[in-house]
Amino acid sequence: MKKIIFLTICCSFLFFNPLNAQKKTLIATASMMADMAENIAGDLIEIKYIVPRGQDPHLYKPTPSDVIMVQKADLIIVNGLTFEGWIAKLIDNSGSSAETVTITKGIKPIESSKYANSFDPHAWMDVNQVLTYIENIRNALIVLLPEHELIFRENHDIYAAKLKELDAFIFEEIKKIPESQRILITSHDAFAYYGRRYGLRLEAIVGISTEAEVQSSDIIRVHKVIKESNVPAIFMESTINPKILQQIAKDSDVVIGGELYADSLGDKNSPASTYLDMLRSNTITIVEGLTKKGISKSEKLETKDSINPIFLYGIFILIFILILFFIVKKLNKL
Ligand SMILES: [Zn+2]
Numbered sequence: 001m002k003k004i005i006f007l008t009i010c011c012s013f014l015f016f017n018p019l020n021a022q023k024k025t026l027i028a029t030a031s032m033m034a035d036m037a038e039n040i041a042g043d044l045i046e047i048k049y050i051v052p053r054g055q056d057p058h059l060y061k062p063t064p065s066d067v068i069m070v071q072k073a074d075l076i077i078v079n080g081l082t083f084e085g086w087i088a089k090l091i092d093n094s095g096s097s098a099e100t101v102t103i104t105k106g107i108k109p110i111e112s113s114k115y116a117n118s119f120d121p122h123a124w125m126d127v128n129q130v131l132t133y134i135e136n137i138r139n140a141l142i143v144l145l146p147e148h149e150l151i152f153r154e155n156h157d158i159y160a161a162k163l164k165e166l167d168a169f170i171f172e173e174i175k176k177i178p179e180s181q182r183i184l185i186t187s188h189d190a191f192a193y194y195g196r197r198y199g200l201r202l203e204a205i206v207g208i209s210t211e212a213e214v215q216s217s218d219i220i221r222v223h224k225v226i227k228e229s230n231v232p233a234i235f236m237e238s239t240i241n242p243k244i245l246q247q248i249a250k251d252s253d254v255v256i257g258g259e260l261y262a263d264s265l266g267d268k269n270s271p272a273s274t275y276l277d278m279l280r281s282n283t284i285t286i287v288e289g290l291t292k293k294g295i296s297k298s299e300k301l302e303t304k305d306s307i308n309p310i311f312l313y314g315i316f317i318l319i320f321i322l323i324l325f326f327i328v329k330k331l332n333k334l
Contacts, residue, residue: 023044025048026077028078029051029057030049045141053264053265056239071094075101078101082121127163137156166280181232183202183290184203205218205219205245214244222248232292233255233258238266258285
């Protein structure tokens with residue numbers, strides 16, 4: 001009996017712990033936005049995200065547990081610009097009345113070159129734009145918990161300083177790539193903001209959403225760019241099947257420069273476990289890949305066709321010895 005009373009007290013403490021009951025919950029759609037929020041909220045708010053790390057938010061299908069998660073949310077943050085096409089329906093199905101904040105509000109979006117009135121959602125790839133993201137997050141947190149305004153402001157300023165430092169680091173790193181090789185070829189068009197900010201030309205196999213089917217004209221276009229620019233490497237993305245990219249690399253005689261993180265953070269033990277690390281890791285991979293000296297097909301063929309000079313020299317000595325041998329033999333006969 002004593003045991004039962006003890007267990008009941010323990011359970012009620014766990015479920016009705018005043019600290020747990022007080023903690024509000026913020027739900028982000030993607031892992032990188034949750035990480036930004038965590039940097040500002042500290043441990044004052046519980047932060048969760050819907051799309052698991054490594055999964056593609058463009059193609060994500062919400063689960064029944066997502067409905068429950070959204071139902072319990074006190075604040076929902078979304079990227080907007082059609083990044084999470086499924087979120088409105090998910091919020092609707094959950095019956096949640098939580099405030100939904102679009103954290104790209106105030107940024108300068110890139111308009112899609114293919115579709116009218118459609119914008120590129122990948123604005124977090126420009127660290128300078130993320131200053132607007134975190135300002136929107138900070139303001140939303142202050143509305144949610146006004147009593148902690150000072151802490152949110154302080155955390156925001158510390159994080160903003162780190163973002164500015166990262167932004168400067170990327171500019172310096174990109175300078176190491178020869179100007180003619182500042183071309184970034186990836187699976188889908190997630191790097192337009194990165195290219196606009198840091199000075200890289202972008203080419204992707206598919207458009208700004210991974211939902212689009214790969215057309216043979218896209219593959220021909222990418223092959224043409226590789227051939228014309230003599231770019232040494234193309235890049236895989238962590239959330240996208242690399243099959244087509246690997247085939248293009250093989251056919252065009254270029255290397256895969258590594259894996260980039262665009263629409264999700266990597267696992268906790270990956271080089272992209274936080275937003276800051278994700279952009280740092282991408283930059284290092286891009287610079288390493290694009291600073292390799294391009295080896296053209298003709299150069300490769302030349303090396304294959306030409307004969308090693310040491311080998312030629314050996315044959316020459318062998319012929320000379322043979323001639324000498326015959327001369328000596330003839331002289332001996334005389
Ligand atoms: Zn994307």
